[in-house]
Amino acid sequence: MAVTDEAIARIRDLIRSGGLRPGDRLPPEKELSESLGLSRNSLREAVKALEMINVLDVRRGDGTYVTNLRPSSAMDAMAFVLELQQDDTILDLLEVRRLLEAAAGAKAAARITAEELAELRASLDDVGRDSGVEELVTHDLAFHRRIARIAGNEFLGDLLDVVAGRTGRVRVWRGITQQGAIERTLGEHAQIVTALELRDPALVAAHLTAHVSGVEDWVRRALREEPATPPPA
Secondary structure (H helix, E strand, O other): OOHHHHHHHHHHHHHHOOOOOOOOEOOOHHHHHHHHOOOHHHHHHHHHHHHHOOOEEEEOOOEEEEOOOOHHHHHHHHHHHHHOOOHHHHHHHHHHHHHHHHHHHHHHHHHOOHHHHHHHHHHHHOOOOOOOHHHHHHHHHHHHHHHHHHHOOHHHHHHHHHHHHHOHHHHHHHHHHOOOHHHHHHHHHHHHHHHHHOOOHHHHHHHHHHHHHHHHHHHHHHHHHOOOOOOOO
């Protein structure tokens, strides 16, 4: 094991054991390196690495703290990696989104309240069929994010946020180039809300699967027809 990897593992074990908790300030470098049996250089490298993935928060002139360790913090590194992917991975991302959306929708169907249903239904009225593409995409992202939050699984919601953010430009591209895309999206959202009102997990999952599959099919056709100019991811 590389020296830096060993240092990272020891800090991880310290957090896992409860020796350091979310929000705690790390002991001074000399004290921590001695207690963990590490050189100060390897400890510094480990701290830098853990800062990059939002496990540690280095505050200049104050100290180094353990972050809140919420799922959203862990997603930043994944979002960064996804931003580096090439456009030919968009279908893979849409497949992941389809699976996650269906899972989130099924969970939401079992948990949704009358108030949450009313909010979702009202969100449909906020976007008219004569709305612009950017307005529709904003609504679409918020609509799916709300369902994911209702599902009550923080990891699932944050993961969907990352994946959905990466596919946002495809939604814009589709809205601009495909006739009837706005009406189709709003109609499918209405079907999803109706299924949620019935509190039928299988039906909600089916509608969400079909909803995202429509985007997948459209991207697949677009890539086949215009291989030289693939859609922006």
